[in-house]
Amino acid sequence: MQATQTPVLKDIVLVGAGHSHVGVLRMFGMNPMPGVRFTLITRQVHTPYSGMLPGMIAGIYDYDAAHIDTAPLSRFAQARLYHSEVIGLDLAGKRVICRDRPPVPYDILSINIGSTPSARQIPGAAEHAIPVKPIDGFIERFEAARTRVLKAQGRARIGVVGGGAGGVELLLSLHRRLTRDVAAAGFDPSGLFFTLITSSDELLPTFPPRMRQRFAQLLRERGISVVAGGKASEVRADAVLVEGNGPIALDEVFWTTRAAPAGWLAQTGLALDDEGFIRVNETLQSVSHPEVFAAGDVAAIEGHAPPKSGVYAVRSGPPLAGNLRRILNGHRLAAYKPQREALYLITTGEPYALGARNGFTFEGAWVWKLKDRIDRRFMAKFNELPEMAEHDQAPVPAIADQAAVKEISAMAMRCGGCGAKVGATILTRALGTVEPAARDDVVVGLDAPDDAAIVDTGANRLSVHTVDYFRAIVDDPYVFGKIAANHALGDIYAMGAEPQTALAIATVPYGIEAKVEADLAQMMAGANQILREAKCALVGGHTSEGAELSLGFAVNGLVDRDAALRKGGLRPGDALIVTKPVGTGALLAAHMRGKARARWVMQAIEHMTLSNRAAARILQAHGASASTDVTGFGLLGHLVEMVKAGGVDATLWLPRVPLLDGLMETMAAGIFSSLQPQNVRLRRAIRNLEAAASHALYPVLFDPQTAGGLLASVPSERAQACVKALRAGGYTTAAIIGIVEPRSASLEAITVELERTECRPAPALSAPIETRDQMLEEMPRAHQPVL
Template identity: 65%
Template sequence: MRGATGPVVKDVVLVGAGHAHVQVLRRFGMRPLEGVRLTLITRELHTPYSGMLPGLIAGHYAFDEAHIDTGPLARFAAARLYPDEVVGLDLARRHVLCRHRPPVPYDLLSINIGSRPNTGDVPGAEAHAIPVKPIDGFLARFAALKARVLAGRSRHVLLVGGGAGGVELLLSVERRLRRELAAAGGDDAALRFTLVTGIDGLLPRFPGAFRRRFASVLSARRIAVHEGMDVTAVEAGAVVLGEGGTRLAADEILWTTEAAPARWIAETGLAVDARGFLRVDATLRAIGREDVFAAGDTIAFDPASIPRSGVYSVRAGPVLADNIRAALAGGRLRRYRPQRDALSIVGTGEPYAIATRNGITVAGAWVWRWKDRIDRRFMRRFNDLPEMAERAAGPALPLADTEALREIPAIAMRCGGCGAKIGPTVLARVLEALEPAPNPDVLVGLDAPDDAAVVDTGGPRLAVHSVDHFRAIIDDPFRFGMIAANHALGDLYAMGAEPHTALAIATLPYGREAKVEADLAAMMAGANAVLREAACALVGGHTSEGAELALGFAVNGLVARDRMLRKGGLRPGDALVLTKPIGTGALLAGQMRGVARARWVEAAIAQMCVSNRRAAALLAAHGATAMTDVTGFGLLGHLLEMTRASGVDAHLVIERIPVLEGAREMVARRVFSSLQPQNLRLRRAVRELAAAEVLPLYPLLFDPQTAGGLLAGVPADSAESCVAALRAAGYGCAAVIGRVAARSGAIEPVVLRDCGDPLKGLGAVSA
C-alpha cells in the first residue's frame, strides 16, 4: 500500500470529492506531508466534472471521460477512500458522522460537497420535479426519463431555471432525446421542450449579446421560453406560474433553480448565512474555527458574494491545498481571490458553444473545440496521474500462450488478503513433513485436510474449528473488519456448520494512541457486525503491534453429525454451482497499482462483504453433496481439492463462470495478484480447450479470492431451482459453471476435446 511511511500524527478528512478536493488530493500526492493521513469520504466514487456534464448528456462524452475516478486519485495521494454519505459533524469530539459507518475522527476537516436543488420553497417541487443536483443522481434519473421518452410515454420536457446551467442542460437533453428517438424509428418532431425562466428572465447575469445569441439558438431548436413569472407550485404533470395560477402541462419537469446547501450543514453548529451556506473567511477557513475549511457550492464567501459555479471551485483548489498544508505545519495561510469576471463558455448541445468575458461574446464550433480542449486538459490532470514510485511493470506475456502463464513474476507490491497466502505447493510440502500427535477425537485434521478441522466432543454435534489471518487489503478498517470476519466464517459454512464463537487476532501499526484506538475500534466494529449477524459470539482475542494492519479470527462452529459437508463428496452427474463472481485478487492488485477503476473495486468489496450464510443453507437445502469456499488457491485450486478428495473429474464451462466487472481488463493489462504465479503451478491438472474466445478468462481460474463464494456439487435435477433461490436471496451472480464426471484416468494434461456434453466449451479438471 502507498501509505505513510511513519506513524500517523494528524488526520485530515476531506468530505466530498468536489473540484477543489480533487486538487488537494493531487497536490498531496505530488508532495506528501510526513505524518499526515488523508481520508476522503464521498458519496460519488466517480465525481462528475460539471463542465462536461452537458456534453455527457448530449452524447459527446462517455461516462469515464466526464468523471474523475477517485480510486486511483486517492491511491496516488495515499488517502483512505470511504464511500459513504456524511450526515453530520460532532465538532466537540472532532468526528464526521456517516450514514453507514462509525464516526470518522479528524484533526483537520475540509468540506467540498455539491449543493442540492432548492425544491423546498415551492409546493410540490420535491415530489413531482426531477432535480438536476446532485449530479450523480441526475444521471440515473435522466436514463429513466430517456427510457420513458423512447417508450412513447413522455413527449413534453419542461425545465425550470434560466441560468447558464439550466439552458445548457436543456439544449443537451433536447439534442440527445431527438437523436435517440429518431434512431429508434420514432418521430422526433413530436417531442416538445419548454424553458421556464421566472421573473429574472433568461441568463440574467450575462451580457445582452450573450443572452440574445442563446435566445436565437433556443428559437431555432423549437424550444419554447416562458419568462416573467416564477413557478409557484408543481403538480403531477404540470407547473403553476405566478399568482394568477397559469398552468403549463408537461410530462417531465426538470429543476435547476438556485441551489440550496446540504441540510446537515446548518445542524453542525458551524457559522452559516441566512440560507444555510457555510460561512468562510478569505482563507477558506470556517468562521470561528481553526480546524475546518470549505470550498465550492456549499460555502458563503464572507469577503464578497461569488457565483456557485465549478469555475470558482476549481480556482479555489490550489489555495485550499496550500492552506490545509499551512494549517498542519503552522505556516501562514493564503487569501483566496476569486476572479472578477470569469470566462464563461456555454455549450448548445451541438458541437457549438458561446463564450463571454469582459463584455465580449463569441460563438462557433471553434469555441466548442476550445472548451473541449480546456475540459480535457483539466481531466487529464486527475485521470492520467504520474507514475507511482512503487508501481512495478506487469508481467508481459501473450495471453493465448497458456504455457507462458507460469512465468508471471510477483509484482513488487505484495498483495494482502488471500493474495498474501503461502502457495499451495509450498504449504503441501510443509504439512506432509508434519506428524501431529494422534487423537482419536479428531475426525478431520491434517491427515485429510478440509476447509476446517472437525473434532468429536461426544455430544450430538461435532465441533468445527478454523482460523484465518491476513493483512489489510483495503485502507478502510471498518469494511476490512467485515471482510476478515466473512472470510473466516466461510470455512464453517463450507462444512455445513453453524458459527458459535470467535477469537480475534489483530495487528496494528505503531502510532499515537488515539490513532491506534480509532483504527482498532473501526476494524472491530465492522467485524462484530458480521459476527453478530451470524450469531457468533466474539469471546476474546489478542492484539499486537506490527508493520501493517492485519486481522484474523479463530472461529468455532457446530454441525450435526449427519449434516457435515466435506470436499470429498462430489458424484458423477452433479452440477457445479458457484455463488459469487471471481476476480477479487486481480482487481485488488489493480487497485494497488492505481489502474483499477473505483467502481470495479467497490463492486469487489461489496461482494466480499456479503456473507455466505444464506448461500450455505440454500445449497444444503437443495441436496449439496460437497462444498468448499473459494479463497486463496483460486477457483481451480479449490475445485482440484474437491475432485481429488472425491475421485472424480470436473468439466468447467469457462464462459459461464461469473466474473467481476473490471477483472477482464486487469487480465488484459497483465495485472495479477502476487499469489497468482504459485497458483499457476496447478495448471498441469487442466486439459485446456484451444478455443481463442475462452483464453482471456483462463488466468482468472487461478486468481486468489478473499471472502469468495461457495462452490458446491448439487444434484443435476436441483441445480436450476438452487440457482434461482440463490439469486433471489441476493447472490445475483450465482451460476452453474460445469458438471462432475467419472474419473477418466488421464494423468497428463492434454488439449481439451469436445466432451459431447450439452454444455459446450468444457474444460476438464482432474487430479
C-alpha cells in the first residue's frame, strides 16, 4: 500500500505498541531510513497511555484523549501495522510467532509488551480478579465490571489489591466514576462500598511520609476502607482471603500488585532474569541475542532496577530509537542509564493531584493542571502528527493543459482495492466497440450487466466465471491476501453459485529475494485460507514483479441451471436488503492519508474479510429473486444496474443504509475515494436529486466498496425473517434499505427517501416509456463480468 522506490533491505519488527515503541515510530517517521521497513505487531491498535488511564476511568478524559492511535502513527512512520497477538519467537529462524497468522520474519526485533500483575500463583485470581496490566486490555475489563455494577443497581463491593501508587490512584478514580454513574442511572450510590487491600503496613511505602499521610486521609474522607499488613491469598467469586484478616467480601476485584512478565517469554530461549523479564545490557540489547532489543516493563537492565512504570518506558523510547539506528548503520551503540529519581504526579480521582520529587511533596489543583498539561503535550506528539509528505511525482509536461494538470495531480492519491478500478463511464466507452466471438454456449457474457459470465458446458450445472485484481489496500500482505480472495469470490456468491477453482494473478514489488519471498508467502497464505474455507481449490496462477503489491483471482464456480441469480430478477413489491455496511472506500482513502482511526480501519477489514457465502444461502432460502455484490461503483451504481436489467423502479431509504464506523467523520473531513467522482455521475438516475443531494448521507451512495456485501431483492413478507437470519448468521448490520417499484413514466428510476423508513405498498403499474429506456442505456454498466 505504501509504495516505495527503495527496495527493502532490513526488517525491524516491533512487538507491542508500548510507550517506548510509539516513540520509536514517531522518531523514524520524522527521520526515516531508506531501505528500512518497520512492522508493528500489537493486540490493541489503540494503546492506552498509563499517565491518563486513571483520569479516563474517573471520567475526566474520553477514550481518544487517553489512547495513542497506532494507525495514523504507523502510516506516518511508513510502518506496517499487524493486528495480532504474539505468542512466541523462533530465534534461530528470526521469526515472530503469532496466534492467528503466519510467522513474521525479522532482521532486528524489539519487544515492548509491558507486564502483567503477579497473581498467577494466587488461587482464583485468574478467574475472579480484573488485572490492570497489561493495560492494553484493561478498558474492556473495566467496562464489563461497570456494566455489572449498574445491573446490580449500584449495590456492589469494589476492591483493589495493591497499595502502591497505581492501586491508590485507581481506587480513587473508581470511586468517583462509579459513584457518579450509579447516581446518574437513578440508583442510590450509598450501596457502593470500596476497599483497598495492601500487604504493606501502610500505603505508598516507597513515597515520602507526607504523601502517604495525605492519601490515607483522602481515603478516609471518601469512606474507603483500607486492609493493610496481610497478603491476598485467594480470590473467590464474592470475597478475597487476606492473611491475618480472613475473607473480605467483594463483588469486583481489581489487581494492581507487582508486575510479572508475559508467560510465553519463558519458552523463547532469550536470557531472562529470576522473575522472567528479558535481560538486556545498557544498550537495551538482549544479553543472549544482540539482534533482539527490549524496553519498558518487560526489560531488566543489567546494573539498574528502574520501577516498572510508564515514566521509565517513555524515557527509554529515544535511546532505543537511537540504538536501532546505530545498529543499522554499523555504529557503536550508546548506553542508556535510567535516572534514579523521577517526578511523580498522582491524581485523586478529581482534578486535584499530589506530587513528589526528591522527598518533597506538594499538592493542589495546580498540580493536576501541571500533570494534565504534561500528559496532553505528550499525547499530542502522537495524535497530532505532522502532515504526511507526498511522494515525489514526475514533473508535469509543459504541454499539459489545465484539465490535464488537474487529472494528473489527482493520480497521486489514487486508492487501492475497488477504489482503483477504472470508472464506469470510461469502461463502458472503451468496451463499446468490442464484439466478442458469438458462441451458443455463452449464457451470460459481455453484453449482460451481471457479476459473472455463465457458460453452458452441457452438464447438469452451469459454469460461472469471474476475475478481480487490484493493488494492496492495507500494508499487511496476509490480510490483503484474505481481502483479495474474499472479494473475488463475491461475484460467484452473488450469482447464487458455489466456487470451484481459482487461478491467482500476483504482482510483488522489486526487491531482494528473501523479502519478495516473505511478502508473497504471507499474501498467498491469507488468500489460500479464504479459498480453503470456501472449498475453492487454488489450481495455479501467474506472478510478476511490479511497482506495487497487487493480487487477483480468476474464479470458476458452478450453479444449478434453474438457480442462478441475475440482476434482472427484481419484482415490484420486493424488499431490497443489503448484508454489509458501506464505507470502505472513504475509510481506506482516509487511512492512506493517516486520517482514519485504527478501530475504524480494523472494523472495515473485519467486514472485508467476512465471506458472502452464508449470506447468499440465507437470501436464497428466503426467496431472493435478484442479487449483486456491492463493490467498486457503490450502492447506487449497482442498484442502477439492477433496475435497468429488471425494467423496474426502486425506492431507496437512505437513513436505513448501514454505515461503517467513522464514515460520517471521514466524509465530513472531505475525504473520499478517488473513484467517488466517477460514481457520482450516476446521480442522473435519482428522481429527487435536488433534495437527495442536500442530505448529509448523500455521498454514501457513491462510495466504492471492496469485498462489499450483497444487495438482493426478497419478497416483502419474508424480508424481516431474512434480515433476522442474516444477523444471526454474523451479518450484524444487515438491513432492509428499500423497495422495488413498478416501472413508472419517469426518466429517473430511483427515488431516494430521506425520512420515510417503513414498508409501503407499491404503486400501480405504468406503461413502458421509450425515452426512459434510452436514458438508462446511456448509464454506464457499473460492473463488467470478465474485465
